[in-house]
Amino acid sequence: MSFVHVCICISVLVSQSLSVNKDNFKSCDQSGFCKRQRNYEPGESTYIALLNSLKTTSTSIELQLLNKKNSVKLLLQVIGLQDNTIRVKINELSPLKLRYEIPYGEVITKQPVQQEIKVDGSSQKGVTFTVGDTTGVISAEPFRMDIFSSNEPVISLNARNLLKFEHMRVKPGWFSSIGSGLKSWFSQPFRETPQPDPPNDDHEAESDHKEGENEEGKEENEENKEDEPKDEPNMWEETYKTFTDSKPNGPTSVGMDISFPGFQFVYGIPQHADSLALKTTKNSDPYRLFNLDVFEYDIYSPMALYGSVPMMIAHNEKKTVAVFWHNAAETWVDISSNVADKTIFSKVADFVQGNNEIPQTDTHWFSESGIIDLFIMMGPRPKDVFRQYALITGTTALPPLFSIAYHQCRWNYNDEADVAAVEENMDKADIPFDVMWLDIEHTDGKRYFTWANDKFPNPKDMIGKLSSKGRKMVIIVDPHLKKDDSYDVYTDAKSKGYFVKNKDGSDYEGWCWPGTSAWPDFINPDVQQWWASKFVYDTQPGSTPDLFVWNDMNEPSVFNGPEVTFLKDLIHHGGVENRDVHNIYGLYVQKATADGLVLRSGGRDRPFVLTRAFFAGSQKYGAVWTGDNMGEWSHLKISIPMILSLNIAGITFSGADIGGFFKNPDAELQTRWYQAGSFYPFFRAHAHLDTKRREPYLLPEENMKIVRDAIRARYSLLPYLYTQFYLAEKDGRPIMQPLWVEFPEETATFGIDDNFLLGPALLVRPVTEQGATTANVYFPGSDQIWYDVQTYAQFSGGQEKNIDAPLNKIPVYQRGGTIIPRKMRIRRSATLSYQDPFTLIVCLDKQAKALGHLYADDYRSFQYKNREYIHRGLIFENNQLESKNFDRNSKYTTKEWIEKIVIAGFKKTPNKIFLKKSDGSTIELGHSFNSENKVLTIRKPDVNISEDWRITIN
Known part of the structure; x- marks a missing residue:
């Protein structure tokens, strides 16, 4: 590593270790699509539903939506799903290119089972339908959709007329100059294998569009006027600091308002260091969902953190409902509360009962790309919502018992002697623990899947000594691979073409812990299998059945990247841009790692993998923690709503670093944190490289005994906790619950x-x-x-x-x-x-x-x-x-x-x-x-x- 490179890394680390620098991360005003969507004022909708386009099957309704401003048509699909759930999809009717949709298999485990949907009536004003006990009304002009439970409105889509779907288009003044060859290129799909939905033979037979209609739609799209001013900035290219995002497909954001009449409280959309009940964003940025590496994050803030689950629950004393915004691109959510006059439901007045005024929470969701793919879960009680969401994204896999016990970690235990000394001192103090962790310094120069031979010359023996007392070891394996032609993991990936690409097709390189690094393209299923193969016994040095894995820095973190992460115009498998899949990269890393541990045992043993970055569905692959918190009382306090928010959004196996990752907590704070942490679903102490050693046996005698009692209490409760994890795997219930559940x-x-x-x-x-x-x-x-x-x-x-x-x-x-x-x-x-x-x-x-x-x-x-x-x-x-x-x-x-x-x-x-x-x-x-x-x-x-x-x- 050169002197310049060393200085760059030190500069990054120092700036991040002092406090979060908000200048490193975008505000909504600095994000072109966020600013455009947020500036879209409530008012008269530009969208109407074309009732003469209505098509139905036994499980779906299909309608075209027309943007009156530019004549662009969208396709609305309403699909009935099992267990009182409705799926709503809005896509371009005839896009220049197929827009990205998350494939089945990871987030949504399998194609959801469909349920009968009945069209009860249609008129010039709209369409009424029922799915199970739920009634819906699609109003034609302006377009909106209202969902009712027990004759009361509970969810409204586009009630504030904020639907804004930026259709794909040709850059003004560009298409005509480069001819029909580019037009042919534009017609190619994003993905190699598009996945139409819903998967229903009757639907496909009735909803196929004629070839002539597609061509007419494309010509229409190419010739219409854009629905934004041509000179509006950040539509075709966007610069943040020294980084320029080329936006080869132009502005493609999607947004829509979702209102919850009758509900004052909404929860979810982790990860944020904020209260459990989500707050109004009227005087702040919206809540942001964009996986980022944020050191020493602010608390009570809507800033994005390491993971994103775009799932929100609305709850009142009568009902619980939820929505899941199935989109892996950068997403922002605005929240406001008011008292809504029920006369706004005049078009569906027959369904409205009660007083004229009800509390209402209005939300506005917008993502940079993709489509609108919304799952509406109708409860009616909290546990019903958890079950309904679990049917879509899966449940927390039952972990091995050791993984819900106490874990001892820091960056870093120095060598084999240090590991042995910590274990010996824990035993002398009669403090139980199950797992010893090693951070990045255990590797040979930050080359993952290797050991630093001068510090850890006999890893199998070291692990064997731990396992003789029933203990395990976890080592860190990050997704950035050091650029080094003598490093076989790097050269193997490079030779196979497995790295994420620049927009020109070359391998992307950036800076992380090892220096210049490249990142495997985990969006590619072949790369996931390749990564998994690295964990089998004859491939991973020092591996034993008692060695498990921690995936860090998998947002991914790139020290010299925009907002400390990937460029958005990087290219993944199938020609997909990073902007489309950014928030699921970490999920794929954890999944591939868990697959590797299962492969290692021949499919016999359950894996344990901890991840920092996550998305909806990550619960199927292991545990999550709240990242680089601080050893301060405020961070102990905020850990509780943070973990509660994760749990109600399906990420139940979660916790926070005991004592805080940064700083040096005093004995009282450590004691109180151990007491709290002994009831987290995931219970691990961790500390930064520069902090003082703070293993529990180093505390003053009085504090040590209290901490020991807290840890022992955790161990006594393991049968109860293990039972709760089993029940959670069955029906999606949270482990750590708000009282209202x-x-x-x-x-x-x-x-x-x-x-x-x-x-x-x-x-x-x-x-x-x-x-x-x-x-x-x-x-x-x-x-x-x-x-x-x-x-x-x-x-x-x-x-x-x-x-x-x-x-x-x-x-x-x-x-x-x-x-x-x-x-x-x-x-x-x-x-x-x-x-x-x-x-x-x-x-x-x-x-x-x-x-x-x-x-x-x-x-x-x-x-x-x-x-x-x-x-x-x-x-x-x-x-x-x-x-x-x-x-x-x-x-x-x-x-x-x-x-x-x-x-x-x-x-x-x-x-x-x-x-x-x-x-x-x-x-x-x-x-x-x-x-x-x-x-x-x-x-x-x-x-x-x-x-x-x-x-x-x-």
Whole structure:
């Protein structure tokens, strides 16, 4: 590396390590398409629906939309999907080139199952249709679409007339000078294999456009006037700082307003360091969705961060609905709230009931390219929305047990001796952990898939020593490959033509950690397979079954690129520009890595891959974290709504760096952060290269013991957490939940994001203020009882209380009416607890009832997909506790057993307690009763968790 190159890298790192420099990232005014779309004022719509073009099938409606201003026609498709979901697509009727659509397979796992759509009537004013219990009205002039549930409007499209679809066109004064050859080139598609939608034979037969109509449409498009002034800047070329985006296809942005009448609160569209309930953007930039590497990001900001999920949930006490904007280009979302007069629905007045005024949230979505492809999920409750979204993008894959335990990481553990010393000191302090992580310094000169032989000469032995105590190792593998003709991974990719290309067809090169680097084109399926092959044992040096992977810098981060990332006019597989696929690059990196780990084991073992960049659907491939946060109280506090936002948008396996990546948190902040982090779905400590060492055993004795207790509490809850991950894989439910998910009618919960639920049963209120010794806890549910998990003290729901929370306490409460399985024996790692017995914590509700789940398998392989698991239902009712098999087709056997049962909220001392086993035998059990806190403890039932049994309390 030259001196100049070293200076460049140091300059970038220093500028980024001080604070986020907003000048490195665009505002809306500096983005040509954002400024054009945002300046498009509500008013009379330029679009009308041509009702004489109506075509229907059993599952779809098709209409042409006409832009009255320039005569350009669009194609509107409304498709009924399973489980109360509607898909709305708007595309050019006859584009000069096929516009990019995300193919099936990664974001949308497979073609959605379609549902019957009934056209109930049409007139000169519009079309009325139903999908399941949902009614829709398409109004003709101006075009808009209103969606109703129980005769109440819940979603409106183009109600504010902000539909703006920049059609493909020829640059003014350019086409005529270069002749018909260019016209022929323009007719070529973006992708090698376009994917028409919906995939329905009847639809295809009825909706094919005649060849003459296509040609007429193309001539029309070529000759019409543009709907923007010809001299408006940034339409055909755009410069930001020293970078020029050539925009070879011209302005192609798409935008539309989506309103939520009746809803004051909307959530989602991560990733932003902001409150859970999204705020109005009237006096700020819109929320931006564009995957970027942002060091020391600002909080309470709509700035883009590392990942993007364009999914938004609207919730009120009656209903929950959601929309998913299926577009991988840079996207911005404006939000405003007002009180909407219901007379705006005059065209559909028959469906409107109630008062004249209702709360309303208006949103305005716009993307730089692609099409409008919108999924509308009609709920009607939060869990319905999560299930509906999961049917589209998939669920979080059940992770191996070790990965939901505690992870120890920093940039960087220096060498094999350092790794051994950290492990030894953790053991001396009796602090359990499951994973040791190595950052970029473990490699040979930042060449991934290599080891620094002077520091890590025997990686297999190092990993073997960890695995002897049930532990694993994770190493970083970033997507930038050092330009080095002696580096075989680089030369292999180069020889195969696998790198992302410049617009002239040459390999793109930029700067990242190794210096000059190139980036594999993960949009190409062949590149994904090639990358996956690098993780098999005979290809990846030092690899063992206990080595796993972390993908960082995969936004992608390019130190000398515009906004520290790719140029938008770079070219991917199939001639696709980066502007079309930018936000899914990181998803493909993680998917290919996970595929490699599965390939490595011959398809037997579950992978673990952590990613920084993500998109909708990334939940299928591993975990996510909130990136380069700071060791400050404000970042501890913001981590909670950030992770909640990820969870409700499907990215459930998520967390934040404990202690903050940057800076040196004091002992109090570290302690409070460990307490909070022990309830994150993903639990990892991490720190920057320049920070002081802060492994938990280095804390002052008092703090170390508190942190140790927090980590041990996490380990005791792993059976409950693992069960929640299993249930999440089945139906898409979040792991870490806002209170309104379980209490959807309780309006007091809608704005709360400092209390949360872990699964349905645990209420957690982390202490996030320096020096605080109390915390305001909101106990939801006026009919609920909540039990302190340490003392079993009872609190009534439907109220907020100020709770004592000295440094050694985090307020955590178990919900009455729930049963939580725990493992109470202290082990060095979760792997060593596989055969340990369970303790059941039963907290009774006001009716003296409780219900819980217990799921177990081998904790590491895919054999659970072959029914090798146990899913038990635990039911307490009428003074009987019973274990039932919730899945009679399961066939797994285990040595795990029940060693103790704790029943909180029991009224009086029992006389005798009997256990009836599956073989019909009955035995009397020992017990004790604490009359002060009303806790009954049943000792040593000694029944296997796979058996049916019943305990009767007399």
